[in-house]
Amino acid sequence: MRVAKDLYGSWILFFHYLKWPIFLGLPVLYFELDYKNNYIMDALWLYCAWLIIDSFRRPSCKK
Numbered sequence: 001m002r003v004a005k006d007l008y009g010s011w012i013l014f015f016h017y018l019k020w021p022i023f024l025g026l027p028v029l030y031f032e033l034d035y036k037n038n039y040i041m042d043a044l045w046l047y048c049a050w051l052i053i054d055s056f057r058r059p060s061c062k063k
Contacts (some may be wrong), residue, residue, distance in 0.1 A: 019048040 026045045029035040 023048045
């Protein structure tokens with residue numbers, strides 16, 4: 001159970017800092033630099049988009 005919590009925590013930390021670079025950078029890679037389509041990166045991009053929308057819906061610091 002400890003390993004699952006550690007993996008979940010690292011997943012959250014990873015995407016907390018990399019959601020914007022992935023969200024903004026992947027379209028640049030696809031459309032400007034002609035990278036090949038990658039379905040795993042597409043899924044990660046959608047997950048980052050969901051995290052961004054969720055962070056706007058539920059701000060962490062409430063007044």
